[in-house]
Amino acid sequence: MRETADKLEAFYAGALGRCARDMALRRLFTLWPDLAGENALGLGYCDPYLSAYRRSANRVVLVSPASQGAVAHRSSRGVMGCVADETLLPFSDHSFSRVLCVHAVEEADDLPGMLRELWRVTEPEGRIVVIAAGRSGLWARADSLPFGAGRPFSRKQLRDQLTRAGFQPTVGAGALYSPPIARLAGPKTSFYFERAGETVWPRLAGLVLVEAIKRLYIEPTPVESARVRSPIFGGIAQPSVDRGRMERQSREDE
Numbered sequence: 001m002r003e004t005a006d007k008l009e010a011f012y013a014g015a016l017g018r019c020a021r022d023m024a025l026r027r028l029f030t031l032w033p034d035l036a037g038e039n040a041l042g043l044g045y046c047d048p049y050l051s052a053y054r055r056s057a058n059r060v061v062l063v064s065p066a067s068q069g070a071v072a073h074r075s076s077r078g079v080m081g082c083v084a085d086e087t088l089l090p091f092s093d094h095s096f097s098r099v100l101c102v103h104a105v106e107e108a109d110d111l112p113g114m115l116r117e118l119w120r121v122t123e124p125e126g127r128i129v130v131i132a133a134g135r136s137g138l139w140a141r142a143d144s145l146p147f148g149a150g151r152p153f154s155r156k157q158l159r160d161q162l163t164r165a166g167f168q169p170t171v172g173a174g175a176l177y178s179p180p181i182a183r184l185a186g187p188k189t190s191f192y193f194e195r196a197g198e199t200v201w202p203r204l205a206g207l208v209l210v211e212a213i214k215r216l217y218i219e220p221t222p223v224e225s226a227r228v229r230s231p232i233f234g235g236i237a238q239p240s241v242d243r244g245r246m247e248r249q250s251r252e253d254e
Contacts, residue, residue: 002107003146005069008045011146019185020139020147021048023176023194024102024131024207031129031171031211032098041096041121043086043114044104047071049131061096063089065104087113094123101130105161106150115165122214128167129211130158134174139206142180147206158210167212174198174205 011017028049035057042050042062050060062081064070070083084090087110099122108114122128133140133152140152153161155172162169177197178190197204 002065002068003103003149005045005064005071008068008103008146009071012048015182015185016145016180017048019178019190020176020207022187023178023190024209025049025052026194027173027175027209028100028129028131030173031209032127035098038097039095040098040100041091041118042100042102043118044068044102046100046102047081049102050100057098061091065108068103086110087117089117089121091121093120094126095121097123097126099126099128101128101132103146105130105132105158106147106152111161112164115161115167119166119214124214124216126214127170127211128162128214129209130162131207131209132158134176134205134208136203137176137206138204139176139180145180153208155208155210158208159212162210162212166214168215169210169212172208172210174202174208176206177201177204178206180206 012021029052032053035053037056037058039059040050040053040057040061042060043065045064045068046062050057050062054060060080062070063086064081064083065086066083068083070081072081082090086104086108099118101118104114105111118128133147133150135152135154135157137152139145139147142148155174159169159172174197175194178184178193184190184193
């Protein structure tokens with residue numbers, strides 16, 4: 001069962017939620033500094049992250065999985081969100097140039113199907129960023145927090161999943177090194193933990209981020225050629241025999 005939209009909204013209204021959002025956006029802004037003229041899709045609970053791009057993006061659409069429910073987030077164009085089956089999105093092929101997934105992959109019932117559907121609605125050369133709870137981080141072990149629900153991932157696991165879905169991973173990063181304690185979630189303290197974590201214990205990130213590109217034509221991995229050798233059959237090896245000697249012996253016997 002997924003975390004409900006009401007619980008996620010309450011989480012991001014508190015100190016821990018703001019800390020998680022700010023530290024993840026610090027990384028996301030390095031990948032996507034601006035979305036001017038782009039059509040962006042957010043799957044999961046992405047409003048705290050995509051709201052910073054509303055003014056520059058051409059269009060921002062938020063999709064909540066049906067089992068999660070939704071909050072009626074609004075923009076100048078009206079309600080910008082909907083509820084849908086994550087494996088059957090109500091969009092035509094190649095609709096979005098940017099796709100963001102937050103609170104989506106950890107509790108997906110059919111993760112390969114969801115990623116294949118995202119590949120379908122992403123335009124060629126479009127980019128996707130997946131943000132998920134890190135396997136080695138403290139936040140994945142806090143059962144009372146949204147990032148403690150479902151299964152966490154390592155960067156390699158996310159890259160492998162995206163590759164199987166037809167994306168080509170480009171870069172990965174970690175974020176959110178501060179412990180999930182409200183009194184340590186202030187901006188200055190969080191930034192200190194972030195700098196220390198990136199330098200001292202980069203594998204202990206609370207969140208992992210992986211960006212990938214939708215490639216229609218990818219160069220196949222070259223296969224090294226090997227020299228073909230004589231086959232080796234089973235059984236007991238037979239000693240070599242002089243064929244000419246065998247023929248002479250046969251004539252003498254006659």
